[in-house]
Amino acid sequence: MEPRFPTRSSTNLMQHFLLLRSQLTDTDMDYERPNVETIKCVVVGDNAVGKTRLICARACNATLTQYQLLATHVPTVWAIDQYRVCQEVLERSRDVVDDVSVSLRLWDTFGDHHKDRRFAYGRSDVVVLCFSIANPNSLYHVKTMWYPEIKHFCPRAPVILVGCQLDLRYADLEAVNRARRPLARKSELVSNSPSCLPVCKVLLPNTTRSCMRAVLEYLYMGRFCSRSDLDAMELIVLANRLCLPHLVALTELYTVTVLTESAMMGTDIDGDVLIYLDMAQFHGAQQLTGWCLHHICTNYNSVCRKFPREMKAKSTENQDYFEKHRWPPVWYLKEDDHYQRARKEREKEDYLYQRRQCKRKWLFWNLPSSPNSNSPSGSSAII
Structure with a gap:
């Protein structure tokens, strides 16, 4: 008795052959090029x-x-x-x-x-x-x-x-991880209005209401609104977190304007500038960083006298920048010191010369007398 094998119709065999061919073609289509x-x-x-x-x-x-x-x-x-x-x-x-x-x-x-x-x-x-x-x-x-x-x-x-x-x-990683859970468990209403949709609550640490309001006004009205209770450095930090470089630039301009006005009114801003420099460099505020470096270099001697520890605690890059751009520069101080010493030596020499001139005595000689003169001697001298 002959063994029986499963048979297929010619149509099914042809369809199966075409399917295998298409798969092989798709598999090797990129290698055949x-x-x-x-x-x-x-x-x-x-x-x-x-x-x-x-x-x-x-x-x-x-x-x-x-x-x-x-x-x-x-x-x-x-x-x-x-x-x-x-x-x-x-x-x-x-x-x-x-x-x-x-x-x-x-x-x-x-x-x-x-x-x-x-x-x-x-x-x-x-x-x-x-x-x-x-x-x-x-x-x-x-x-x-x-x-x-x-x-x-x-x-x-x-x-x-x-x-x-x-x-x-x-971002707050714990808040993000909590938000990755089913959203229905961590949703809350923005306000009491029933038309508001439930959203995830993502916490922004160290953010005040005034800074958040300034960010919302910028996003919805496209302008920067300053307030008396607004912390400019805090707003720069928040804008940098939210990837808003234009808002960072506007806040930098506002900060520089406030510091300049305070300096013109006679307020000492050196301590604030030292604090702003570290914060601006850490949060990518390049314009405010440049202004702070310029102010410190321009008033380098006075800042070093008032804040010696803070100046020594600056990074190596800042120290190198101060030494390169400080005013007055080192070469000027050396030349000025050389000039002052030379001036003092010259003044000392002039003083000694004047004293020697004062100790000298004057000598007066009389003219020769005529032959008919009755004086016993022909000339006289007075010392």
């Missing part, structure tokens, strides 16, 4: 540092909304098969670099330290090492865990260090 170099880029890093979102932004041209950003974070790995099943992703991977056609293949990995990722490191052309700017621990793991692993599996591949989540740099 001549003169296209495939670049394998492996993306590694801790969990929840933004690896998958970075890949989606490049490969899928996809951006996430604020609701998706604050939604519950689920660790995901972007599938490399997207290059094989999605024609749009494959087309976006192609580019021309130095007259060479390349296809960039991004490999996403999981961030668990204990898992094995050697399958992803194989034949890697470049490795992108990601860390979160808002999470210092992820940067610490770059040196202690990720870099040694990369050098172990692909020692010759170049490594690119990428900082992600810049928008969360000054």
